[in-house]
Each structure stands twice: as structure tokens, then as C-alpha cells.
Amino acid sequence: MAKKSTASRPRIPTHVAIIMDGNGRWALARGLPRLVGHRAGTENLRRIITACVEFGVKYLTIYAFSTENWGRPREEVEGLMNILEDVIDRELAELNKEGVQLRHIGRLERLDPKLQEKVMEAIELTKHNDRLVLSVAFNYGGRDEIVFAIQKMIKDGIKPDEVSSDMVSHYLFTAGVPDPDLIIRTSGELRVSNFLIWQGAYSEWYVTSVYWPDFNKGEFRKALDTYGQRDRRYGGLTEMDGGKDYNAG
Ligand code: IPE
Ligand code: IPE
Ligand code: MG
Numbered sequence: 001m002a003k004k005s006t007a008s009r010p011r012i013p014t015h016v017a018i019i020m021d022g023n024g025r026w027a028l029a030r031g032l033p034r035l036v037g038h039r040a041g042t043e044n045l046r047r048i049i050t051a052c053v054e055f056g057v058k059y060l061t062i063y064a065f066s067t068e069n070w071g072r073p074r075e076e077v078e079g080l081m082n083i084l085e086d087v088i089d090r091e092l093a094e095l096n097k098e099g100v101q102l103r104h105i106g107r108l109e110r111l112d113p114k115l116q117e118k119v120m121e122a123i124e125l126t127k128h129n130d131r132l133v134l135s136v137a138f139n140y141g142g143r144d145e146i147v148f149a150i151q152k153m154i155k156d157g158i159k160p161d162e163v164s165s166d167m168v169s170h171y172l173f174t175a176g177v178p179d180p181d182l183i184i185r186t187s188g189e190l191r192v193s194n195f196l197i198w199q200g201a202y203s204e205w206y207v208t209s210v211y212w213p214d215f216n217k218g219e220f221r222k223a224l225d226t227y228g229q230r231d232r233r234y235g236g237l238t239e240m241d242g243g244k245d246y247n248a249g
Pocket of ligand 1: 020021022023024025026064069080187
């Protein structure tokens with residue numbers, strides 16, 4: 001059998017998106033409060049950002065707080081807000097030095113004005129960095145994003161026959177960021193939980209039972225290696241065709 005050429009296959013995904021799930025169960029397993037799990041999850045994020053820079057991943061998108069997570073007990077929601085604030089205070093200078101560009105996807109409006117300001121300042125400070133684009137999905141929901149995009153298109157007076165797939169992408173929070181090549185979900189749940197439902201149309205998925213605080217560089221490498229073996233066909237016959245359309249003139 002002919003050996004598969006890997007020349008056209010990107011070994012490292014350009015854009016990795018992660019559903020950082022399992023902080024609560026990680027804490028529960030240790031008899032600790034859930035917020036301790038969220039803190040441990042944040043420390044792990046630092047490691048994964050560094051690994052992305054090292055492995056050459058260009059875009060990382062992380063799901064930190066969903067539009068549905070408001071339904072959790074008040075102390076947990078407040079704790080998660082405080083964690084975001086602390087992370088910006090503690091890590092921003094270092095991230096900036098490493099060449100990380102911070103972006104936010106989701107709705108800032110519902111957050112405390114002081115926190116909103118912090119997020120905006122972090123975005124402004126890092127906007128010219130290009131080593132890694134880190135999009136933080138905070139108060140993000142895929143359906144909310146699409147509804148918001150439709151509202152903006154209508155406000156802009158877009159005509160029905162002007163609407164295209166590219167235009168919809170342009171109206172999403174992720175405008176300018178390529179679609180994720182690989183979506184990782186830690187802690188084993190087999191669902192999308194309202195994450196990048198438009199952008200993930202042809203993403204490869206990797207689900208592991210490892211809880212997010214334990215998802216270290218080695219686990220991340222495993223996910224990337226698995227991705228490297230995938231044949232992304234996009235509805236065609238093989239990735240090696242480079243998405244060739246047999247019926248195009
Ligand atoms: C993911 O961990 C972080 C957020 C959703 C904010 P969880 O808090 O969902 O942890 P589990 O799923 O309860 O273990
Ligand atoms: C998804 O995890 C959201 C984040 C990781 C921020 P959840 O724990 O909220 O998702 P469900 O409830 O298991 O679907
Ligand atoms: Mg969860």
C-alpha cells in the first residue's frame with residue numbers, strides 16, 4: 001500500500017479551541033470547594049499558553065464562562081469574575097512580553113464596569129502582538145453570538161441576497177480569526193455546550209476524560225499528535241485532494 005504523503009497535512013493546528021471543563025469535579029475529588037478547582041484551572045491555563053507558543057499554535061480560544069454559567073450559585077459566579085480580574089492583574093505584563101495578543105469574545109456588557117475596563121485595557125495593550133492570539137470566551141454563547149450578528153446585519157441594512165457565509169463569519173465576535181482546526185474538551189462530556197457552533201462546522205474534536213487542571217503539556221501534546229493523524233475530508237474524499245471539487249469546471 002502506498003504510504004500516505006503528509007506534505008499537505010498541517011502537523012500542528014493553526015487554531016486550537018478548548019472547553020476547559022472539569023474544574024468542579026477536580027476539586028470534588030479532593031474534597032475541596034469548587035472555586036479551588038477554578039483557581040487550579042487558571043494556573044493550568046498559563047502552562048497551556050506557554051505550550052502553544054512553544055509548539056507553534058497561532059490561535060488559542062478558551063471557553064472560560066458561558067452565557068449559561070450565570071445559572072450557577074452566586075458565590076461561584078462572583079468567584080469566576082474575581083478570577084478573571086486576578087488573572088489580568090497577575091499575568092498581563094508577562095503575556096504581553098511573550099507576544100500574546102488578547103481578544104475577548106462574548107458580551108462584556110453584563111460584567112462589572114471595572115472588570116470591563118480591565119479587559120478593554122488588556123486588549124488595547126496587546127493589540128499589536130502576533131506570536132499567539134488568545135481569545136477568551138467570557139460570557140460567550142454561540143447562539144447569542146449568531147443572534148447578535150443577525151441584529152447587526154439588519155441594523156447595517158444588509159439585503160437578503162447579500163448575506164453569505166463569509167459575511168456571517170465577519171459579523172461574529174471571532175471576525176478575522178480562522179475557524180478552529182481542533183476543539184478539545186476536557187473531563188469527558190460529549191457535547192458542544194454552545195461553543196463556537198458556527199465556526200466549529202468542520203473542526204476536528206478531541207475529548208479526554210482528564211479534568212482541566214490536570215490537562216498538562218503532555219496531554220496537550222497527545223491531542224496535537226492525534227490531530228496530526230486525522231484526515232480532514234470536508235465532505236470530499238481525502239484531504240490530499242486539498243478540497244478538490246471533482247465537479248468544478
Ligand atoms: C469548567 O469547569 C469551568 C466553567 C464552566 C466555568 P466546571 O465548573 O464546569 O467543572 P465541572 O464540570 O462541574 O466538573
Ligand atoms: C462549558 O462547560 C462552559 C465552560 C467550560 C466555560 P459547562 O460545564 O458549563 O457545560 P455543561 O453544563 O456541562 O454542558
Ligand atoms: Mg462543567
